[in-house]
Amino acid sequence: MKNLISKLLGQETKPRENVHSEVVSFLVEFDQLRKEVYWGENLESKFQLIINKADDERWKFLPGLYLLHERALSTRSDNPNKFKELYRRHFRIKYPALANSELFKLIFESGNNQEKIMSHLLMDHICTEFADITEKHLDACEKYHSKIDLTFNLFDESQLSKSDLRSTIKYEVSQVYDIIQDIIGEKQTKSLFQSSYGLMAENYGLLPSFSFIVSILPESALTEQQLSMLSRTQIETVLIEKTSKLEEANARLLSEIEAKEKIQRANEENVDRLNRIIENAMDAVVLMDSSGRITFWNNQAETIFKWKSEEVIGKSLAECIVPEDKREEHERGLNYYLKVGRHKFLNRRIEDVGITKHGNLVPLELSIVANKVDGEVIFTSFIRDISDRKRYEDELMNAKEKAEQASKSKADFLSTMSHEIRTPMNGLSGTIDYLLEENPREDQIDSLKLMRHSCESLLVILNDILDLSKIEEGHVEFDNREFSLREVCQHIVSTYTQRAERKSIRLNLDLNDKIPDLLIGDPVRLSQILNNLVSNAIKFTLHGQVELKVELLDESLSKAKLKLTVKDTGIGIAKGNIDKIFDRFTQVHDQSHNTLSGTGLGLSISKKLLQLVGSDLVAESELGTGSTFYFEVVFNKAEVKNTNVNDQKGEATQLDGTKILLVEDNQINQIVAAKFLKKWNCEVAFADNGEQALDQVMMNPFDLILMDIQMPIMNGYQAAEAIRQMPGDVKHIPIIALTADVLPEVREEALRVGMNDLMTKPFNADQLHKIIVEYINKEQ
Structure with missing residues (x-):
């Protein structure tokens, strides 16, 4: 030698x-x-x-x-x-x-040291190639090397098992893989890792310890062939270690028959123990040879498919557990793997259906692994009966569908009720407003104002119910526009001044000049919250005062944090009831004040709206001493613009001679709307439904169309779509939806079919005049 x-x-x-x-x-x-x-x-x-x-x-x-x-x-x-x-x-x-x-x-080096050095060499090559591609240094590489050294030290000190060592290093390699993938993409990262693996295999593929490299690479970095070998490689690593030890033991103990028999018995016990584990596994374990015949069938397989082991060994797997309509596909898949060495269903968890001995279909989750033993392909299937899970999923899906149907039914009901209630309210409210503008007698004014207040109260109740529904359905949208905080607060105070004076209550506004006035946010929702708080305060205050106070808590160049407080000297709330006042339809005030009424929704809605923007409504009160409600909110500050008085427009454009088509199926609403339109010197034509509106538009020129949505024969959506498809300038006529439906999807659908804007009924005459002027100006 x-x-x-x-x-x-x-x-x-x-x-x-x-x-x-x-x-x-x-x-x-x-x-x-x-x-x-x-x-x-x-x-x-x-x-x-x-x-x-x-x-x-x-x-x-x-x-x-x-x-x-x-x-x-x-x-x-x-x-x-x-x-x-x-x-x-x-x-x-x-x-x-x-x-x-x-x-x-x-x-x-020794085997363990070889694995350690190869782990470092693999990452050195990867990071070097990465730097060549990107001209960047990867900090993760330095951290990787230190963690690898620490992991192997723990293994050398017997604080980690071989399996734990492999898992830990694989995790660290995967971390580097993810970092590089985020920078250069999945395809290039996989190519980079494959290049490094190829160089390592070229040099060290003959070393027994090289299988360690395969086991620490992330699955996403491996080819299909390497993936199919991965679990086998890990098993082979363990087997190589144990075989090596057994060979050494056998070499030392060849002359010691008793010791050899002891080792043999131990091995037999291990095999028996493994067989018992497999036999009693929670999953069915089925082995099949390359011809598709069953070679092993454990107890759980008997439980799931009702076949005894002795009944199926040697039989085709397809005829025992594969439904008849899938057997041809099963055979094609088997032949395809034997021909090309891979299949999309291998080494993956998939869901499928199996059949029992008695012909019952069973939903299954299974994974199939293919290995070669002595040159022969062995397929190992791990199968789980997921009947209970599927049943649970079906129950969840049914419950979800029922909940969605209930939600839709509620939305449809609210939409219908809103329309049905608002339609007569529009006629009533419009008639009252018109009469108040017609110089009624002094003795009629109070009655008309009382009627208008009743209409407003009904509208508040209706709006509260709809708002609560929108919040629960997640349909609330917040505006984000410039507004004047001072104007919002002054409007709130002016709105309730007369009501406060009628009860001999002082209504004060405390808003310091240093507080930013122009903010970015949703003034409508802010007004809604303050309206609820001020209205409640006045309602439950019998003497004394109500104060709306705005404080500046913090300010930067772009943001302002404010605290808005509504404080009253009213009847107060018992401490035990403070949390209850935010519950829906709940009133906890002293029942002796039986003149105080309402839905009990205002505070609940206000609190939910504030929570949606990251704030909260806080209440402090004692019975008999008054209540304080406050919330903190952050607004973006608007840029202060220099305005020139000479640039401001004067009075609104007059509507003399404006030709308007009013499409409305309710005659009372036609009469009310026509009175205001004629008062503004508009020329008004009428249509009772969408079909009549099309006839009118084709025969007469109009400057603007006011369109109801829910009408017989042809609704407003259909009429608007048809008008937008007409030839010539007709299709450009502004169309304003005038509807009692207030749900968000109504506005979305109106805009989708080509309407320009939407107003809800009962409408405010000033707002209607403003929106008509706006669109007439656009057309001029």
Whole structure:
């Protein structure tokens, strides 16, 4: 053996100057060895690969050539292990620089150290290639190396098992993979990892410890072939370790029959234990050979499919558990795998349907793994009965559908009721407003105002119910526009001043000039909340005062944090009832004040609206001493604009001679709307439904159309769509929806079919005049 090594490596033992000179000498000597009888095709292919590389690249592939050569020689030796030991010793003497180089030295390390060094080499190559691609340094690489060292130290100290070691390092490699993927994309990252893996396999694929590299790569970085090998590779690693130990034990104990029998019994017990585990597993475990016949069938498989093991062993899997309509597909999949070595359903969890011995269909979750044993393909199936889960999912889906149907029914009911209530209220409210503008007698004014107040109260109740429904359905949308905080607060105070005066209550506004006036937000929702609080305060205050106070808590260049407080000297709330006042339809005030009424929705709605914008409504009160309600909210500040008085428009454009088509099926609403339109000197034409509106539009020119939505024969949506499809300028007539429906989807649908805007009934005459003027101006 020594003579063979001397012949291969020569007698020279003087170290060369550096790695480069040793690489040259190494390749020259190996070129001479090509004439030897053991030099085969694999060695020649590896040698040519290195020769064709550039000079400064050749040394990176020498470990692979060395290991291939070592294997070729050791197989010819009577004692391969002893030969490898001597061969490596002489190699390190003759080529010290090469043997101590980063790529070579791991060959001469123990198995654990080899795995550690290869883990570092893999990441070094990945990070170097990444830097070449992106010209960026990856900090994660430095952290990776320190964590790898720490992990192997814990393993050396027996604080980690082999499985834990593998899992921990795989996690760290996956972390680096995810970071690189976020930077250069999935495809390029996978290519980068495959390139690094290929270089490692080229050099160290013959080392028993190389399987460790496969086991620490993330699944997303592996090819389909490598993925199919992954679990087998990990099993092989364990088996190699155990087999090696058993071989050593058998070699030592060949002469000790009793000890050998003891080991054999232990192995049999392990096999028996594994069989019992598999037999009693919660999942069915079924093994099938390459012809599709069952070779193993555990207890759970008997439970699920009702076949006894002795009934199915040797039978085709398809005829036992695959439904008849899927058997052809099953056979095609089996043949496809045997032909190409892969299949999309392997190594994945999938859901399918199986059939029992008695013909009952069973929903299943299964995964199939293919392995080769002694050259034969064995398919292992892990199958779980998911009947209970499917039943639970169906129940959840049914419950979801019922909830959605109930929600839709509620929305439809509210929409219908809103329309039905608002339609007569529109006629009533419009008539009252018209009469108040017609200079009624002094003794009629109070009655008319009382009627208008009753209409407003009914509208508040209706709006509260609809608002609560929108909040619960998640349909609330907040505006984000510029508004004047001072104007909002002054409007609130002016709205309730007369009501307060009638009760001899003072209504005060405390708003400091230093508080920013122009803000960005939703003035309508803010007014709604303040209206609820001020209205409640006046309602439950019998004497004294109500104060609306605005404080500046914090301010920056772009934002202002405000605290808005409504404080009264009213009847107060008992401490035990404060939390209840925010419940829907709940009133907790003293029942002796039976003149105080309402839905009990205002505070609940206000609190929910504030919670939707990250705030909350807080109440503080004591019975008999009054109540304080406050909330804090942050607004963006609007830019202060310089305005010139001369730039401001004067009075609104007059509507003299404006031709308006009023499409409305309710005659009372026609009369009310027509009175205001004629008062503004508009020319009004009428249509009772969408079909009549189309006839009118085709025969007469109009400047604007006021369109109801819910009408017989043809509704407003259909009429608007038809008008928008007409030829010429007719299709550009502004269409304003005038409807009693207030749900968000009504506005969305109106805009979708081509309407320009929407007003809800009962309408405010001033707002109607303003919107008509706005669209008439746009058309001029």
